Amino acid sequence: MKSTSKQGILSFRDFEQHLKSGKDLGSVVFFTGEESYLFERAIKLFVNAYLDENTREYGMIRLDGESCNWGDIENALKTSPMFTTRKVILLQHPGHLSMPVKSALTEYFKNPTVDTWLGLIEPMVDWRKKPFKEWSELVVRVQCDSLTGSDLTQWITDLVEAEGFHIAPEPMRIVESTSDGDMQIISGILEKAFLLVEPGETITEEILHSATGNSCRYTWDSLLSAIAARDFQTLWLAVDYLQKQVPSVTYFTQMLSRTFQGVLLAQQTKGDIPFDINVYKSIGYFGKSRILIQNIAKNYSRKEVEDGLAMIRTTDRELKTSSKSPGPVIYSLLAKIILSEKIRNPQKIREYQ
Numbered sequence: 001m002k003s004t005s006k007q008g009i010l011s012f013r014d015f016e017q018h019l020k021s022g023k024d025l026g027s028v029v030f031f032t033g034e035e036s037y038l039f040e041r042a043i044k045l046f047v048n049a050y051l052d053e054n055t056r057e058y059g060m061i062r063l064d065g066e067s068c069n070w071g072d073i074e075n076a077l078k079t080s081p082m083f084t085t086r087k088v089i090l091l092q093h094p095g096h097l098s099m100p101v102k103s104a105l106t107e108y109f110k111n112p113t114v115d116t117w118l119g120l121i122e123p124m125v126d127w128r129k130k131p132f133k134e135w136s137e138l139v140v141r142v143q144c145d146s147l148t149g150s151d152l153t154q155w156i157t158d159l160v161e162a163e164g165f166h167i168a169p170e171p172m173r174i175v176e177s178t179s180d181g182d183m184q185i186i187s188g189i190l191e192k193a194f195l196l197v198e199p200g201e202t203i204t205e206e207i208l209h210s211a212t213g214n215s216c217r218y219t220w221d222s223l224l225s226a227i228a229a230r231d232f233q234t235l236w237l238a239v240d241y242l243q244k245q246v247p248s249v250t251y252f253t254q255m256l257s258r259t260f261q262g263v264l265l266a267q268q269t270k271g272d273i274p275f276d277i278n279v280y281k282s283i284g285y286f287g288k289s290r291i292l293i294q295n296i297a298k299n300y301s302r303k304e305v306e307d308g309l310a311m312i313r314t315t316d317r318e319l320k321t322s323s324k325s326p327g328p329v330i331y332s333l334l335a336k337i338i339l340s341e342k343i344r345n346p347q348k349i350r351e352y353q
């Protein structure tokens with residue numbers, strides 16, 4: 001039996017480099033962190049490192065700690081896949097497993113199965129608590145946090161060069177400032193830019209402006225302004241534009257969820273929002289976004305914000321299992337939030353659905 005190769009805590013970039021170099025990461029990898037784009041990309045790289053597109057259908061198993069038991073996990077670990085000798089198991093929400101199941105996993109980590117790679121997926125983990133404290137000594141941890149400064153610049157450079165292009169310094173600064181460091185937005189902007197240049201060419205300011213049109217940052221601020229002012233016309237324009245810029249199903253709901261958490265925080269602190277709160281990392285620590293968060297906090301009751309956050313989370317689950325375009329769904333959701341109990345009009349709700 002092979003044992004887990006202990007590498008400590010790896011950043012996303014370290015993890016990516018380990019895979020490219022062919023180094024053995026070990027049999028059990030724990031993915032955690034707040035940057036959803038890197039989170040999803042790291043898991044994809046993990047699966048692709050051990051299974052190709054022909055064997056992925058047979059060699060990958062997904063489990064969820066919210067609904068599975070040890071029998072499900074043990075069966076997945078022991079079952080031999082068809083058409084491949086390798087197997088990758090992705091276990092989401094291991095923190096929801098019962099303590100007996102967690103104890104059984106601890107024993108498995110000490111003596112994992114040959115040709116089986118187990119990926120544990122939990123965005124937020126307190127490594128001081130049991131069993132995570134012990135697990136931290138037995139698994140490889142991949143921390144998918146937001147990139148900033150030179151790390152973000154290098155990541156953009158690598159992403160552009162991997163597609164066969166180059167990017168000049170000034171366009172690089174535009175990409176970073178326009179997106180506020182949001183990697184989902186950056187990826188969307190660059191994908192549009194790639195369509196406007198030939199392989200080997202350099203992405204210039206002109207090409208970048210053609211790819212972005214107006215600023216994503218400005219449009220997101222417009223969306224927040226519309227929510228604060230209950231302005232349906234601006235709301236639709238912002239949603240429609242953002243959908244064309246970054247047509248990710250999860251982009252809207254993740255940003256809205258973090259925004260409304262920021263609004264709750266503003267209400268709790270009477271507008272005195274701490275600068276180091278994680279919830280602010282995707283919406284900006286400063287400038288107009290901060291003011292807009294405070295405006296929403298003033299113009300909505302706490303119950304309205306809590307109800308809105310609950311609706312956003314429900315919509316997020318629905319969109320992940322739906323083929324619907326996110327724009328109209330998000331607009332309908334925000335229309336319901338804006339039309340709060342105080343001013344709710346059934347006819348107007350139907351009009352905006």
